[in-house]
Amino acid sequence: MAVYLYNLLFSLTGTDYTLGRFTQFNASIVNPTISNQSCGWFTYLNAGVPPGFGDWYTPITTALAPGSWGDCVQDTGSLSVDPGDYLLMRVASLDANAGNYLVRVTGVFGRGTSQVVVGGDDLQSPLQMNTATTPNTNPRAVIDVDGTSGGSWPGPIASDTSWVSWLGAAHTPANDAANDYTLNVGVCVYVGGAYYTFGRDPRMHVRGNMVRHKHDDCAA
Numbered sequence: 001m002a003v004y005l006y007n008l009l010f011s012l013t014g015t016d017y018t019l020g021r022f023t024q025f026n027a028s029i030v031n032p033t034i035s036n037q038s039c040g041w042f043t044y045l046n047a048g049v050p051p052g053f054g055d056w057y058t059p060i061t062t063a064l065a066p067g068s069w070g071d072c073v074q075d076t077g078s079l080s081v082d083p084g085d086y087l088l089m090r091v092a093s094l095d096a097n098a099g100n101y102l103v104r105v106t107g108v109f110g111r112g113t114s115q116v117v118v119g120g121d122d123l124q125s126p127l128q129m130n131t132a133t134t135p136n137t138n139p140r141a142v143i144d145v146d147g148t149s150g151g152s153w154p155g156p157i158a159s160d161t162s163w164v165s166w167l168g169a170a171h172t173p174a175n176d177a178a179n180d181y182t183l184n185v186g187v188c189v190y191v192g193g194a195y196y197t198f199g200r201d202p203r204m205h206v207r208g209n210m211v212r213h214k215h216d217d218c219a220a
Helices: none
Strands: 003-010 040-044 058-060 069-074 078-081 086-093 102-110 162-169 179-191 194-200 203-206
Touching: 003 179, 003 194, 086 102, 086 179, 102 162
Parallel strands: 003 086, 078 203
Antiparallel strands: 003 040, 040 069, 058 162, 086 162, 102 179, 179 194, 179 203
């Protein structure tokens, strides 16, 4: 069992925001952390699962400790996970006034059109609709269902101006087949009466019955 964090940084300065893209992965960073590296997957370095979390979706309201996350790989490859591995998503901004940003984060799992499958293999998302109190094995293909206006969106975790979501565990279909996914991440930022949007679509491979703990074809 492993815990993986997808980390994205954004800024309303510079030119990335005019393209609707997150801060790009910077291969020149010698010791990447969740505080300085964007568009990367990090692995939880501590044993087990962070206390209080399980196979359900929940927002996290306290800052993640950068020292607990390492082994960063760029998201241009396909992250390989085993059934039962856990996933988080973190969005943050290093802008000086990021404490004033209100942000809605949306994640949609999709299998795309490149993989032809039939029957039980056609599982649209490896996540499930579990809550902390109610088991629900229906697939969670959409992470955010918030339809409110920007003024009511959540502000950041104050200490590191981040928005973090615990997503739950990866699952296979009933026949335990492996599947490939894209995780389409969309972020809407509201500040000063204006809206800004960012998007990214990393790939993920959820293995079937064979369990091997490594990143496979992830490229640094």
